[in-house]
Amino acid sequence: xxxxxxxxxxxxxxxxxxxxxxxxxxxxxxxxxxxxxxxxxxxxxxxxxxxxxxxxxxxxxxxxxxxxxxxxxxxxxxxxxxxxxxxxxxxxxxxxxxxxxxxxxxxxxxxxxxxxxxxxxxxxxxxxxxxxxxxxxxxxxxxxxxxxxxxxxxxxxxxxxxxxxxxxxxxxxxxxxxxxxxxxxxxxxxxxxxxxxxxxxxxxxxxxxxxxxxxxxxxxxxxxxxxxxxxxxxxxxxxxxxxxxxxxxxxxxxxxxxxxxxx
Amino acid sequence: xxxxxxxxxxxxxxxxxxxxxxxxxxxxxxxxxxxxxxxxxxxxxxxxxxxxxxxxxxxxxxxxxxxxxxxxxxxxxxxxxxxxxxxxxxxxxxxxxxxxxxxxxxxxxxxxxxxxxxxxxxxxxxxxxxxxxxxxxxxxxxxxxxxxxxxxxxxxxxxxxxxxxxxxxxxxxxxxxxxxxxxxxxxxxxxxxxxxxxxxxxxxxxxxxxxxxxxxxxxxxxxxxxxxxxxxxxxxxxxxxxxxxxxxxxxxxxxxxxxxxxx
DNA sequence: GCAGATAATTGACCTGAATCAATTACCAGG
DNA sequence: CCTGGTAATTGATTCAGGTCAATTATCTGC
Numbered sequence: 258x259x260x261x262x263x264x265x266x267x268x269x270x271x272x273x274x275x276x277x278x279x280x281x282x283x284x285x286x287x288x289x290x291x292x293x294x295x296x297x298x299x300x301x302x303x304x305x306x307x308x309x310x311x312x313x314x315x316x317x318x319x320x321x322x323x324x325x326x327x328x329x330x331x332x333x334x335x336x337x338x339x340x341x342x343x344x345x346x347x348x349x350x351x352x353x354x355x356x357x358x359x360x361x362x363x364x365x366x367x368x369x370x371x372x373x374x375x376x377x378x379x380x381x382x383x384x385x386x387x388x389x390x391x392x393x394x395x396x397x398x399x400x401x402x403x404x405x406x407x408x409x410x411x412x413x414x415x416x417x418x419x420x421x422x423x424x425x426x427x428x429x430x431x432x433x434x435x436x437x438x439x440x441x442x443x444x445x446x447x448x449x450x451x452x453x454x455x456x457x458x459x460x461x462x463x464x465x466x467x468x469x470x471x472x473x474x475x476x477x478x479x480x481x482x483x484x485x486x487x488x489x490x491x492x493x494x495x496x497x498x499x500x501x502x503x504x505x506x507x508x509x510x511x512x513x514x515x516x517x518x519x520x
Numbered sequence: 521x522x523x524x525x526x527x528x529x530x531x532x533x534x535x536x537x538x539x540x541x542x543x544x545x546x547x548x549x550x551x552x553x554x555x556x557x558x559x560x561x562x563x564x565x566x567x568x569x570x571x572x573x574x575x576x577x578x579x580x581x582x583x584x585x586x587x588x589x590x591x592x593x594x595x596x597x598x599x600x601x602x603x604x605x606x607x608x609x610x611x612x613x614x615x616x617x618x619x620x621x622x623x624x625x626x627x628x629x630x631x632x633x634x635x636x637x638x639x640x641x642x643x644x645x646x647x648x649x650x651x652x653x654x655x656x657x658x659x660x661x662x663x664x665x666x667x668x669x670x671x672x673x674x675x676x677x678x679x680x681x682x683x684x685x686x687x688x689x690x691x692x693x694x695x696x697x698x699x700x701x702x703x704x705x706x707x708x709x710x711x712x713x714x715x716x717x718x719x720x721x722x723x724x725x726x727x728x729x730x731x732x733x734x735x736x737x738x739x740x741x742x743x744x745x746x747x748x749x750x751x752x753x754x755x756x757x758x759x760x761x762x763x764x765x766x767x768x769x770x771x772x773x774x775x776x777x778x779x780x781x782x783x
Numbered sequence: 784g785c786a787g788a789t790a791a792t793t794g795a796c797c798t799g800a801a802t803c804a805a806t807t808a809c810c811a812g813g
Numbered sequence: 814c815c816t817g818g819t820a821a822t823t824g825a826t827t828c829a830g831g832t833c834a835a836t837t838a839t840c841t842g843c
Contacts, residue, residue: 355695356777363691375691377677377684384691403677407670414640414666420683421641424690428626431694432618433738436800467821475696477801482822498809498821514619699830730791740831745792761791761839784843791838798831808821813814 293319301369301453302343303397303419306411315412318401321345322394331372331386331394338376340396344368347392348464351375351384352472362473365389365465367450371419373399389464430474434514439474440484441513444494448503459503488512556582564632564716565606566660566682569674578675581664584608585657594635594649594657601639603659607631610655611727614638614647615735625735628652628728630713634682636662652727697777702737703747704776707757711766722766751775 293304293316304315322342325331331342334353349366363384366372376382377399406413434442452458463470471478488494493509495502503509510516556567556579567578585605588594594605597616612629626647629635639645640662669676697705715721726733734741751757756772758765766772773779 353691361695375684375687378681378688383688403673403680407673407676410666410670413670413676416680417637417666417683418641420680420687421638423687424638424683425641425646427687427690427694431690431738432624475694478821479802479823480800483800486822741791742793742832743830746830749792786843787841789838789840791836793836794834796831796833799829800827801829802825802827804823804825806821806823808819810819811817813816 292316296345298343298345298369298454303371303415304412306415307409311409311411314409315405318397318405320396322396325388325392325394327388327390327392329388331388332376332382333385334382336376336382338373338380338382338399340398341371341373341402342386342394342396344370344372345393345395347388347390349386349388349392350465350469350473351386353384360472362465362469365469365473368454374416374420374423389469436474436476436480436484437487437512438514439476440470440481440488441509442515443470443474444501444503445509445513445515447501459506461501463499463501555579559608561606561608561632566634566678567675569678570672574672574674577672578668581660581668583659585659588651588655588657590651590653590655592651594651595639595645596648597645599639599645601636601643601645601662603661604634604636604665605657605659607633607635608656608658610651610653612649612651612655613728613732613736614649616647623735625728625732628732628736631717637679637683652732699737699739699743699747700750700775701777702739703733703744703751704772705778706733706737707764707766708772708776708778710764722769724764726762726764 293302294309294312296302299305304312307315325347331349344366346368349372350362351364351366351372352360352362355361366386372386372394373382375384402412402416406416430439447461447463448458451461465473467481468478471481474481485494485496488509489496491508493503493505493512495504507516556565556575557572559565562568567575570578588610594612607629609631612635613625614627614629614635615623615625618624629649635649635657636645638647665675665679669679693705710724710726711721714724728736730744731741734744737744748757748759751772752759754771756766756768756775758767770779
């Protein structure tokens with residue numbers, strides 16, 4: 258069925274429109290085999306539960322891509338499913354075009370996250386994935402991942418776990434939450450993910466526009482502005498353009514509905 | 521933080537015919553091994569892509585449960601994850617209790633659907649699953665399914681596919697839809713599911729209450745009533761209590777936003 | 784068949800967030 | 814340094830769907 262071998266070259270067609278160049282892409286295209294064992298992502302990437310020996314086997318099917326520029330697509334909806342990708346650096350968004358021709362953002366993907374798995378059941382990518390920032394990924398042929406998984410229960414379990422987590426996440430977002438709750442949860446989720454990657458957990462940069470956030474949270478972008486402004490006014494946050502700083506985490510948790518409302 | 525869900529490819533309601541009065545103690549607990557190869561579910565159950573020989577191996581890990589009564593729980597949130605279950609007959613709903621103590625329905629599960637997979641990533645069931653109707657299930661130890669999966673790529677792929685389908689579904693359903701669209705999609709989804717199981721595709725019984733439907737679709741139950749009434753008035757449907765008949769499928773598709781609005 | 788309890792429907796009203804509509808802040812390119 | 818274009822903010826208004834409330838069906842057990 259899916260017999261792909263190792264590395265279906267990146268089929269990333271080039272960007273559409275706005276290809277602004279945040280250059281300092283630096284580094285140049287390094288296509289050499291990577292040593293997962295020495296990757297900075299370490300514990301948060303796919304092979305986290307593998308032994309040193311298993312990681313060596315895993316490395317054989319990995320290919321690091323060259324840098325991906327903002328606006329450049331990794332996959333497009335409808336593409337044949339050959340590879341999944343693991344984000345090394347940067348940020349991606351995945352989206353579909355709904356029946357009214359509107360873009361609907363499905364998720365944002367940070368380093369260490371696996372993207373493209375949505376294509377398994379149809380054999381085609383159902384979403385398009387585009388870089389929001391200068392980024393880099395490792396490509397993994399799905400066929401070989403899957404073959405390898407049958408030889409390595411730990412890897413198989415890890416894949417199940419990743420999909421299971423995504424399902425839980427989607428269920429949360431699809432919940433019936435107020436605009437405040439959505440935005441608070443969104444900011445907290447980013448905070449956690451950055452923290453997990455070794456960055457500050459109360460100060461970070463948003464790689465995406467207000468419109469993307471709004472689409473992802475199913476709100477109007479005006480509402481995102483207003484809620485952020487309100488949170489700033491009540492000194493829960495400081496927001497300046499793309500820069501966010503969490504000033505009062507307890508209050509944010511309360512807004513997210515995660516803490517017993519104080520009273 | 522995560523609300524979670526019930527992972528079962530499809531979520532729909534109903535039961536075949538009202539089986540309510542079938543359960544005089546008769547039948548007793550039949551816990552014998554079942555022959556999957558002769559199961560009425562056939563192609564829609566998990567081992568659908570396995571060879572005859574593989575099915576024999578699969579049967580060794582299957583245990584048919586005794587009948588499950590309406591209101592009886594199969595799993596409860598927090599239970600240790602040991603087994604998944606495949607619905608044989610009847611209908612289940614999965615739900616969680618949200619941070620406000622409200623029940624949130626995550627899905628409805630019909631014959632042929634696998635439930636309990638949501639527990640993979642934490643090792644605990646994150647949702648509770650309860651029968652809505654007199655039902656029966658096959659239990660499968662997850663450990664053995666997973667072991668078997670590593671020996672059978674087809675089974676592994678099938679599991680990936682089930683989870684992948686659920687992800688796609690959630691991505692769609694979690695969209696920003698009107699009450700009319702939600703309800704139309706819900707009714708159409710049920711219709712499809714029934715058809716797939718050999719029942720009429722334009723007439724069926726809802727196994728769940730209006731409140732359950734409302735919770736699942738994140739609407740108020742009053743809204744469900746009103747929308748159904750409106751659809752009835754415009755002769756798209758005939759609804760009598762739990763009995764639904766689709767009179768004008770084209771119109772329903774249009775309401776669901778799946779067809780170009782006629783004009 | 785009746786009584787009490789629960790589910791569903793229907794109506795009146797209210798509210799959170801969308802939509803419409805200006806501004807205002809930020810770019811990138813000439 | 815302007816200049817046109819996009820993104821973000823802010824305000825005014827509207828509306829879909831929620832909430833509250835009152836009936837009216839349905840189911841249960843006695």
